[in-house]
Amino acid sequence: MPWLSIRRRLLFNMCQRIIRNPFLCFNILFLTIIIVILTFRTSNIQQKCSLDQNIAQQQNISYKSSLNKPVIFIGGMPRSGTTLMRAILDSHPLVRCGEETRVIPRVLNMRAAWKKSTLEWNRLMAGGISESMIDSAIRAFVYEILLQHNQYADVLCDKDPFVLKYASYISSIFSNAKFLLLIRDARAVIHSVVTRKVTITGFNLSDYRQNFKVWNKGMETMIDQCTLVGKDKCLHVYYEQLVLQPKKTIENILKFLNLTWVDSVLHHEELVGKKISLSKTEHSSDQVIKPINLEALTKWIGHIPDDIKNEIDTLAPMLKKLGYDTQSDVPTYGVADQLVLSNMNNLKENAEFWDAKAKAYARHLPNDTSLFQNHTNN
Template sequence: MSNKSTKAGLGCENQPTNAPSSVWEVEACGRTTCPGQGERTCRPDQGREVMYSRSGTGRALLADSSTRHYSSDSDGLPVQLLNDKLSSLDAALHELAQICMGHHEVKLDMNRGSRKLALCLIGALAALWLLRSYFWPSCFREDEPLMLSKQKYTIGHNQKVYSYDRYMPLIFIGGVPRSGTTLMRAMLDAHPEVRCGQETRVIPRILQMRTHWLRSQKESLRLEEAGLSKEVLDSAIAAFCLEVIARHGDPAPRLCNKDPLTLKSAVYLSELFPQGKFIFMVRDGRATVHSIISRKVTITGFDLTSYRQCMTKWNTAVQVMHSQCQEVGSSRCLMVPYEQLVLHPREWMRKILHFVDVPWNESVLHHEEHINKPGGVSLSKVERSSDQVIRPVNLDALSKWVGHIPNDVVRDMADIAPMLSILGYDPDANPPPYGSPDSAVADNTRKIRSNEQLWETKAKDILYPLRSSHEGNSDDAETDTAPMA
């Protein structure tokens, strides 16, 4: 049973079925005020989806009138309010029309007074019609039908209903592979209100496809001729990414995605998900490249036999991501140095949780205690870092690269990878002075080193069943096929 909790999406009981344009606003406390009914107890919508559109008369119509959710027009006014106003106007117009057409019995002599009354009625009728004509176009000024997004829900194992849409505060974790993205997602996954999960591997690919479509004149022409405007394409990509993020793991109040290469498209994602925030993991490029080469993490464009070529590729990739993060802005993109997260996890996790507006919880400092537990940290069958994140935060990975990089590459490092200096790393130091660790991290490191065999056995016990079940299911599960630059 997941220990992640959330506010449930709810709907009104006893909703009238003869009001197809009614929309119901759900309060966070689980109560709702239903028009004409006062405050009533609300029920879960059990995953029902509702599509709003507008008919030729300008009405907001429900594709399914049995389930209603809050919606608004283009000016931010609730559609329910608009339809209530229009209903009142329609009723008044209908009543006046009945009187004028003689369908209501009116005892009046056709003297001067009755003629004056008739003129008044006609004037009132015209005024109401003008008012109606003015009021409705203020909300929908085009004659074309209007399509509004669906409100979507998933139901967790705890039977709570979790709503999600493009305007929820998603969290995106990215960076060059082997830069600490897995540790970052594991620490967030340990929080009871956050679910990141394993890499999806498909979101970077769909973003890459979109880039290809836009860069290719031939593909752009095909899209244009098919009526697929930028707005249509963006909406489709956003819906695809949202479904993948929402449904590839257990529901939770805050959803998070960790696909390292997504940071190459941070600006575009920030447009698709206007409330989303980005955590940009950076690491000393020499350590990143050594990890890529030593662990044989194949990435398109990286030559795993050449440190020089890989450092050049790292520099290009991290430059793109750094530029994207800067363009998104500091209010929505936070750069997190892997070394500082490892040395000072409490300090940096407080910064990170504050940045993503998630309350503090001590569990983020003990992610290893939540491995493969319900609502905790689910390990990947294919990610190379899984054997590392089962351990508490420690110092072992900080300087493993020292002594493994060829001398000629070390000599030319400042020219090969100028982004090292921009990110705050000394290209001439081997290793640079990263800093002193917190006492808790130093203790973790001593305990791990004194019981290395114990941790290796634990890793095999946890990971061997996962990887055995995955054998034969993937041609190259470790390959990041999206090019880095």
């Protein structure tokens, strides 16, 4: 065909020109190489983008699936046994609580402060920051802390004493959350705060009257929050029963949390330094390295000022409401089981060993458990 012949002639002439012109030949070769490289790089970028998208999708799926994990929140007034409770749960193979995060109650407190201030809340809404947006962000923040802090355990857990002040809100953003509210005789709590010099916002190391009022207000808030979320989600755990009858008490706790029984929960001290890590900035670490015992149960007896004892029902009416004997100078909490009696013998017979361990975990930083002023004022 004539047009085919003409095309071949033109192509032949072009090739001759290229051969006769080295500069043109070099340019064409260079352009060809550039095109090949760009094509290769474009292909790699597309593959990388596709891979990144797949990884992001997988991470998103993994994150969303983790949202269905059970979550336990342990709280209560400081010095009420929250550290012991988390150490016991940490000895369960499916659970990981770890040390106090301190950031979780802070972010919850920040959200509560926004909500409490009509002016601030309206400013947020006017700025296009909706309540659902805030809740979604807080939920993601808390979950990220739990996932990373708890090393992707089967059951996530957080032990921050003041976290129970926000139980109803937490329950609204985590439908699968359960709460353990640690309750302890206010007289023992305040004696521990004063003698161990635990600085908590609102408490005064030399004013028993103020301390009982602060304890009462805090307990009222936490009990109310526990009631709001319901008995199927919030369990009262009395410190006295936890140390007197640990097996029976822990059995009830594990049943409430839908966890199977394992004997290791009765011997958390054997896992300290292994599965259980303790912070030297927390004031209870030097106590929970020991097996469950009665050493701190009645230390407060004989140390509450007489005028305070006479006003106890007025200063802290929650104490009586929670079932504590406020009239006797030496109240009876119950009878210790054989395991605890054996633990007490162990501590006595090996006093030097346990004292040395306690010193190794003694607090190294100033003991300040303050969060924000309105943790105790709200």
